Amino acid sequence: MTKPLTTNLTKPPSPPPYRSLKLRTPHGPLVRVRDPEAVELTGPVFGVTDVTPLDGDLTRQHTGDPIGERITVTGRVRDRQGRPVRGQLVELWQTNAAGRYAHRRDQHPAPLDPNFTGCGRCLTDDDGTYAFTTIRPGAYAWRNHDNAWRPAHLHFSFFGTAFTQRLVTQMYFPGDPLLALDPVLHSVTDEVARARLVAAYDHDLSVPEWSLGYRWDVVLDGPSATLFEDGEAR
Amino acid sequence: MTTPHAPTPSQTIGPFYGHALPAAGGPDIAPLAHPDRITLHGYVYDGAGDPVHDALLEIWQPAPDGSRTGAPGSLRRDPVTGRPAGRDGVTFTGFGRVPTDADGHWAIHTLPPGGAPYLSIALFARGLLNQLYTRAYVRDDPDDALLTTLDPGRRATLLAQAGPHRAYRFDIRLQGEGETVFLEFG
């Protein structure tokens, strides 16, 4: 894509593009499926055997405490009609406080933390609520372009009631100056939609002398409310 | 009619999901000793024809009897250590998860889907903003609602090729020549 040579002074410049898109984005149009019998309108289920009660606390997976600022992140998972997504799996992964993933291919020269692996999971409750205790992740450098840094973020994975509602995304922290410079966040081109990926600091969720609280609600895109209405209520 | 809530946008899965998402037993959907067990496997290639070594595939399918309810237990955890515990070897959950290997290859072991000729696949990778949906058809069906809408060349990208030992080969080409048909719903 060519960039216009003129500079729009009323708007900050967009970050450079996300480079990995180039060879991986399909050229062909997506083929629309309008079959009310499609298997994708149902989806997998999970239960108590897939999650242990401690999996939602990323600070208690090792013998010692991880380094960093302890946070809790919670919110509700709902569908586009506002109905809670109940009993479904939520998965989380992230860097440690220094911005390093416990992954062998992560070569960012920040220290590993022997007390932090940075992954967890939980099931939503009857209200669609999920909750995690973890530490605030760090920003990290990557090679997308010269002097490229990712803002601190949590990677999240959500299941809905249909396979089409599957959502993998990233949550960001309010007030981070790197948000304006991040090609990944800006791959969502609509500013209002981008804002939905930024959590809110919620002082009522902060636990005195223990942790800072963030709230982040999630709405799973369905296929096709129409497909559901034509079919059956879920 | 309620106002639909605005959906949360998708973001790339990135390269570092490895400790969180794949789990022992994830690819082994079929009960261990089931005589009807099949293998579905293939490579994922990018637009330059290079294997994609950091993709994650999720499979969702009906049980052989056609039921689409699924069952828990695809990603069991050991309550003592918290580590992935593998499946119980008995339950058919309908769901599988497998990352590609360093050479771009993946494989799952499952049972033939009942009531539909295909397994549904969601593919996630660094460089993809949204997951890509496709289907691996293990039976050709001249009346299938999707296949009948596609021209022969595009249609062929959805047909898994039966090989020896009940193994079906299904390669996924993300971009360019022979590009796999990817789907949207609604």
Ligand SMILES: [Fe+2]
């Ligand atoms: Fe990341």
